[in-house]
Amino acid sequence: MEFDGVHDMAEPEIEALTFDVFGTVVDWRNGIAKEAENILAAEGHHVDGQAFALAWRARYQPSMEEVRARRRPFVRLDVLHRENLLDVFREFEIDGVSDDTTDQLNRAWHRLPAWPDVTKGLARLKQRFIIAPLSNGNVSLMVNLAKHEGLGWDVILGAEIAEAYKPEPEAYKRAAALLDLHPSRCLMVAAHNSDLVAAAATGMKTAFVPRIDEYGAHQKADFAAEHDFDIIADDFEDLAHKLGV
């Protein structure tokens, strides 16, 4: 589906692109799997990195739900990740990991690899648009990821800035407000249908980019766009092409 809104005078012009990050920009599964194996092996614990990564990620939504449901005040994702990591240690019957090693492994989320099309695609998109992560990851995590993978974000937006985890509307609304843009001038880019549905509900435009290997053999959803999003692109380079960059 070709996006013609940018050149159609009846449609507001897109000025900013906001991106989901975990799964959409970076391959958390292979990144975490490798780091978990290496870091824990150094302390004599041998784990199946893929299973470890999936178990850690399985605790992601439930931990944020505690904040969304107001059962606890907002805390940054690094804090949730670390609590969840201790749970995964228990599940995998891994005992006696030092605090330093736990911290080091928790920071693996700050060093995840980008999908192959990302760095080049973002560089093209940045020429015409404001580009920003709109992630549930905290600001320092986003800054470190960007330094690690050469992502040229113009500004870091997202959950910690809004003190609200996606898909809460406030996460998207605060991003558009900080850019001083009507939401319709912002294009949310994600590999997850639910993220885009929530963004669209706040008035944002939407672009779906499938990442069908995000969960590997365990992928159960998000093989394709399930709603009438404004753009569907194969990857970030295709997104740049479809936006005329």
Added chain:
Amino acid sequence: MEFDGVHDMAEPEIEALTFDVFGTVVDWRNGIAKEAENILAAEGHHVDGQAFALAWRARYQPSMEEVRARRRPFVRLDVLHRENLLDVFREFEIDGVSDDTTDQLNRAWHRLPAWPDVTKGLARLKQRFIIAPLSNGNVSLMVNLAKHEGLGWDVILGAEIAEAYKPEPEAYKRAAALLDLHPSRCLMVAAHNSDLVAAAATGMKTAFVPRIDEYGAHQKADFAAEHDFDIIADDFEDLAHKLGV
């Protein structure tokens, strides 16, 4: 004064550099003077751009003081700038400027020129450090300035994110908190003694970079560092040198 904290094990290592922007990074006086003359001339108003710029800037601190003193809720600097601009029109007896032209002139703050050493100096500093504006300017203003002048900020921090105008401690503290850094790992860079004194009070390290032409012939202060700051540099390239980059 050479800064040796970075290599001294007794001192915390600097990880992030935060920058004042108006005066320190960009030359607001000449930028505003030129835009005011050009934009108002197109509507038949002929003004002394330098006098106009100084009159507009003279209203900057008093307007933020209304927010600091809790006499009004936080509003972004674009809003204060526009209110102040209408005051300057009255002072200069300029009538009948359209809303569109007023908006266009107000956005001149988003298009200011960087001092000559800035873009190259920041590119060097970015190789080793996180670099971020910590300005009273709002996020969209900072994003647009960066796009305009090729400033490679890693993240936009500052008053709007903190909902507190410098020199309120919260503006500095929120920046360090979002970076997940102890303030002593952040180096505040500014051409204004008062900004650095406030930053130091929150535990930040400090670097003074003089901009003795900020106010032209009307410069009354900030010709030199008046306190024991951690670094004093001639410009951003010298700052990079003194930080060993």
